[in-house]
Amino acid sequence: MALAEGASAAAISLCSNHFPVSLLGFETALFVRNAGIDLLLLHAPGTEPLSAWEVMLEIREWEEIGDVGVSNFNIQHLQLLKNSPPKWNQIQISPFVQRRELVNYCQRQGIKIVAHSPLVKGQKLDTPRLITMANKCECTPAQLLLAWSVNKGFVTIPRSSKREHLQANLEAKEIILPTEIIQQLNSFEEGYATHPQHY
């Protein structure tokens, strides 16, 4: 389970994609139905993205479910769903892996992007260039990555186990980045994905 903002009118929405639809047996179906989920995502395209999506469309009819979407779908996968496209695609995005072609495609199709692992799982927070820029912006490297993501219009879902990080991450929403900082972050692209199997 993950907490994500923006899936419904609620300020905080419950979002889940941690079970494969192929295993949607009776008990799982009952759990999903009663969990009060605002946005249920198909975790990955798998081998039969279209038939998996058709199951999700059936689930969307349940009044207990707010909406359904997909995760880790690339352009080819999304094209398979063009007759009844999802409104949400959760994919890994950060300045280190920007997925520009996919982002453009989603924006043209009206598919909202949820950016997972926006802090690159903490693996790039010691990048010297990032630290220098964060100091200039009077924020932390983590906040800089989140502010960049929010600036791009992505629903941004960092994870933290620490209260002070959660607080700092929430505050990052308010940071207004100068254009030159956004441009410098745009130049960080290096195809660095923490989940390369979905890239």
Ligand SMILES: NC(=O)c1ccc[n+]([C@@H]2O[C@H](COP(=O)([O-])OP(=O)(O)OC[C@H]3O[C@@H](n4cnc5c(N)ncnc54)[C@H](OP(=O)(O)O)[C@@H]3O)[C@@H](O)[C@H]2O)c1
């Ligand atoms: N759809 C998918 O395939 C998929 C795949 C991966 C992840 N996700 C979702 O994406 C969300 C987050 O992804 P993630 O956990 O992979 O990575 P992430 O948010 O990029 O990074 C989490 C790491 O960053 C650290 N961190 C968080 N806030 C920080 C801060 N302010 N300063 C310094 N370090 C900070 C955390 O450590 P502390 O706990 O110490 O703060 C943790 O080690 C989750 O909701 C997850 O479910 C989805």
